[in-house]
Amino acid sequence: MKKRLLLTSLLVLSLVISGCSLSGNKESDKIKIASVVTTEGQILAYMMKYMIEHYTEEEAEIINNLGSSTVVHQAMVNGDANMSAVRYTGTDLTGALQAEPIKDADEALAYVQKEFKDRFNQTFFDSYGFENTYAFMVTKETAEKYNLKTVGDLAAVAGELEAGVDTSWMNREGDGYKAFVETYGFDFSRTFPMQIGLVYDAVDTGELDVVLGYTTDGRIASYDLVVLEDNLNFFPPYDASPFADNELLEEKPEVKEAVERLVGEISTKTMQELNFKADNNLIEPAIVAEDFLKEHKYFSGGDE
Amino acid sequence: MQDMTQMSTTKQFFFYMQENGLYVFNQFFDHFLISIYGVLLAALVGIPLGILISKYGKLSSVVITLANIIQTIPALALMAILMLALGLGKTTVIVTVFFYSLLPIIKNTYVGITTINKSVTDAGRGMGMTKMQVLYMVELPLSLSVIITGIRIALVVAIGITAIGAFIGAGGLGDIIIRGTNATDGTAIILAGALPTALMAILSDIILGIIERRLDPVKRQQKKTIAAV
Amino acid sequence: MITFFTENSSDILLKTWEHFYISMIALALGVIIAVPIGILLSKSKYLSKIVLSITSVLQTVPSLALLAIMIPLFGVGKIPAVVALCIYSLLPILNNTFIGMRSVNGNTKGAGIAMGMTTMQSILLVELPLAIPVIMSGIRLSAVYVISWATLASYVGAGGLGDFIFNGLNLYQAELIIGGAIIVTLLALLADFLLSKLEKLVTPKGLRIEGGRAS
Numbered sequence: 001m002k003k004r005l006l007l008t009s010l011l012v013l014s015l016v017i018s019g020c021s022l023s024g025n026k027e028s029d030k031i032k033i034a035s036v037v038t039t040e041g042q043i044l045a046y047m048m049k050y051m052i053e054h055y056t057e058e059e060a061e062i063i064n065n066l067g068s069s070t071v072v073h074q075a076m077v078n079g080d081a082n083m084s085a086v087r088y089t090g091t092d093l094t095g096a097l098q099a100e101p102i103k104d105a106d107e108a109l110a111y112v113q114k115e116f117k118d119r120f121n122q123t124f125f126d127s128y129g130f131e132n133t134y135a136f137m138v139t140k141e142t143a144e145k146y147n148l149k150t151v152g153d154l155a156a157v158a159g160e161l162e163a164g165v166d167t168s169w170m171n172r173e174g175d176g177y178k179a180f181v182e183t184y185g186f187d188f189s190r191t192f193p194m195q196i197g198l199v200y201d202a203v204d205t206g207e208l209d210v211v212l213g214y215t216t217d218g219r220i221a222s223y224d225l226v227v228l229e230d231n232l233n234f235f236p237p238y239d240a241s242p243f244a245d246n247e248l249l250e251e252k253p254e255v256k257e258a259v260e261r262l263v264g265e266i267s268t269k270t271m272q273e274l275n276f277k278a279d280n281n282l283i284e285p286a287i288v289a290e291d292f293l294k295e296h297k298y299f300s301g302g303d304e
Numbered sequence: 305m306q307d308m309t310q311m312s313t314t315k316q317f318f319f320y321m322q323e324n325g326l327y328v329f330n331q332f333f334d335h336f337l338i339s340i341y342g343v344l345l346a347a348l349v350g351i352p353l354g355i356l357i358s359k360y361g362k363l364s365s366v367v368i369t370l371a372n373i374i375q376t377i378p379a380l381a382l383m384a385i386l387m388l389a390l391g392l393g394k395t396t397v398i399v400t401v402f403f404y405s406l407l408p409i410i411k412n413t414y415v416g417i418t419t420i421n422k423s424v425t426d427a428g429r430g431m432g433m434t435k436m437q438v439l440y441m442v443e444l445p446l447s448l449s450v451i452i453t454g455i456r457i458a459l460v461v462a463i464g465i466t467a468i469g470a471f472i473g474a475g476g477l478g479d480i481i482i483r484g485t486n487a488t489d490g491t492a493i494i495l496a497g498a499l500p501t502a503l504m505a506i507l508s509d510i511i512l513g514i515i516e517r518r519l520d521p522v523k524r525q526q527k528k529t530i531a532a533v
Numbered sequence: 534m535i536t537f538f539t540e541n542s543s544d545i546l547l548k549t550w551e552h553f554y555i556s557m558i559a560l561a562l563g564v565i566i567a568v569p570i571g572i573l574l575s576k577s578k579y580l581s582k583i584v585l586s587i588t589s590v591l592q593t594v595p596s597l598a599l600l601a602i603m604i605p606l607f608g609v610g611k612i613p614a615v616v617a618l619c620i621y622s623l624l625p626i627l628n629n630t631f632i633g634m635r636s637v638n639g640n641t642k643g644a645g646i647a648m649g650m651t652t653m654q655s656i657l658l659v660e661l662p663l664a665i666p667v668i669m670s671g672i673r674l675s676a677v678y679v680i681s682w683a684t685l686a687s688y689v690g691a692g693g694l695g696d697f698i699f700n701g702l703n704l705y706q707a708e709l710i711i712g713g714a715i716i717v718t719l720l721a722l723l724a725d726f727l728l729s730k731l732e733k734l735v736t737p738k739g740l741r742i743e744g745g746r747a748s
Binding site: 065 | 324394492
Binding site: 313373376377378379380381382384385387388460463464467468471472478481484485491494495497498499501502505506509 | 589590593594595596597598599601602604605677680681682683684685688689695698699701702707710711713714717718721722725
């Protein structure tokens with residue numbers, strides 16, 4: 001009988017203790033970073049988290065694997081999150097802000113910064129230093145063979161080339177397939193819609209001559225692909241920046257400082273390498289982020 | 305850096321674990337906490353509720369039917385709806401786990417108490433115990449094993465539900481599984497997420513099962529009689 | 534909200550059918566595999582312990598984990614979903630077949646053997662019919678379970694009503710989530726209800742206890 005009582009009370013005690021330890025984690029003014037499901041988003045989310053935890057006393061939680069930028073925007077509006085790992089000027093212009101696309105990168109950034117401040121009291125920081133947009137890419141060999149540096153260079157040989165593109169791009173308004181053909185005035189001999197993840201392999205193996213991929217994908221670096229310059233500025237800019245709610249930033253200016261150290265520190269090439277480490281080398285975004293920050297000493301060297 | 309894509313899946317798996325061990329452990333820990341917290345809350349509500357309906361028969365069918373209906377709702381559906389109301393993140397998942405843990409716990413508490421031999425409780429009353437004393441000193445200890453069964457079932461289900469929680473930003477091992485499914489050659493990553501999750505569930509099942517058997521008064525009585533002879 | 538149902542009616546019908554289809558195939562396979570094995574197990578106590586513990590372990594594995602593990606093995610689409618769901622349907626059916634067969638009254642079996650029945654005949658003519666109510670109960674449990682978890686099947690590309698919920702989550706559209714959730718819940722509840730009626734139907738009058746189910 002005694003033994004049973006002891007066991008029962010031990011059980012109840014352990015239940016209560018575990019309950020208490022958890023409730024300690026549920027302060028409502030915790031920092032919550034929203035991230036989409038992409039590798040890039042997650043790497044940046046962890047970078048943000050580790051920077052904040054390195055420079056301030058705060059703890060940051062990541063609301064991860066959100067399905068799209070729409071969900072991220074909603075999450076911030078609802079208060080489910082008070083920071084976003086990364087926001088893209090182009091995406092937010094036509095998405096969250098419901099505006100017309102802006103071709104000039106600086107103009108676009110200025111516009112989103114103003115609008116988010118006025119409409120939602122949120123800060124769209126200056127860019128991390130890279131943009132993640134659609135771009136046409138070819139292998140080094142193809143680029144040398146046809147002397148390709150820009151998309152316009154493709155015009156002369158497009159009739160002999162087969163292209164692979166993201167399925168959703170075929171039907172996009174404004175910066176999709178139709179608009180592309182109109183703007184650049186040429187078309188490929190055949191254009192295949194496919195899963196975006198497959199285009200890089202397809203061009204690398206020679207199955208296709210030119211593909212439309214994302215500029216920060218790690219495989220650009222690993223396959224040594226050449227990204228063709230968008231000389232007619234067809235694709236709107238998609239510069240990537242940190243993003244946060246102003247209430248949080250006002251309450252905790254140390255957080256703002258910590259995040260600002262990341263501004264301008266991540267070039268497109270760097271992002272490609274980081275993405276590659278996570279996508280190809282089986283390293284979790286969290287670890288990729290941590291290693292990167294350690295390597296750069298958390299960007300603590302002299303203020304820029 | 306060696307080409308990962310050339311390594312066999314097994315090698316990839318071990319490489320992954322080597323590089324990301326700490327991360328996996330963190331996710332494992334978070335995952336477990338979310339599950340157990342939800343079950344805990346359900347126990348705090350469900351056990352008293354189960355005791356209540358065992359005393360007031362009329363309520364029992366209503367409560368159990370209600371809990372049954374909740375149980376039939378597909379987890380993803382309920383979680384997504386709760387997300388609309390409560391937002392993204394761990395809290396919503398804990399609430400979802402709470403709901404799904406109710407039935408096993410309530411039902412098992414109810415069954416545990418109602419199947420106690422009347423003569424035992426009568427003996428207690430006969431000795432002068434108040435109803436409360438009978439509850440604490442006779443009924444609960446005797447039904448403890450069955451109640452733990454309920455908690456065991458609830459915890460296993462909870463671990464499965466927490467895995468889905470990754471879809472609404474709650475983290476846990478589901479994060480790893482999602483990464484694996486999205487990666488182009490992610491078998492090793494899928495395993496790195498799925499195996500620990502399965503292990504967590506299986507271990508919880510086994511360990512609670514052992515506690516259950518230890519607390520089962522019938523078996524203990526049998527053991528005592530065998531030992532005495 | 535009503536517009537969800539009117540605008541997407543064809544999608545709704547298609548996905549409901551997909552959902553039902555995947556569930557039914559998985560369940561049917563589960564029955565085909567589990568019932569004979571259950572009968573076999575009821576004859577051997579030793580084997581039964583092993584097999585039942587294996588299936589019990591498989592049952593414990595969280596659905597998302599099991600589904601995800603199917604991807605490298607079977608790719609994406611309906612097949613990995615059906616395989617995973619089939620595995621989940623096994624335990625309740627196996628367990629109940631085993632229990633049902635074992636709980637047939639020894640005297641009844643003896644009578645059959647006395648009449649000159651072979652083991653096969655005994656199983657088919659005596660034991661199985663008597664065990665059916667319990668087996669049906671297991672099938673019902675499995676069916677509801679499978680229909681419930683088939684919502685996840687959408688994640689591996691199998692389609693079904695989970696599509697609405699996942700799309701709703703990815704696009705943050707409440708009506709997709711609510712619509713999908715309502716329909717799939719109704720489907721699960723309906724299946725539970727219909728199968729409980731079926732259970733009552735297959736219970737031989739003699740075994741019905743207080744007008745309720747035999748289990």
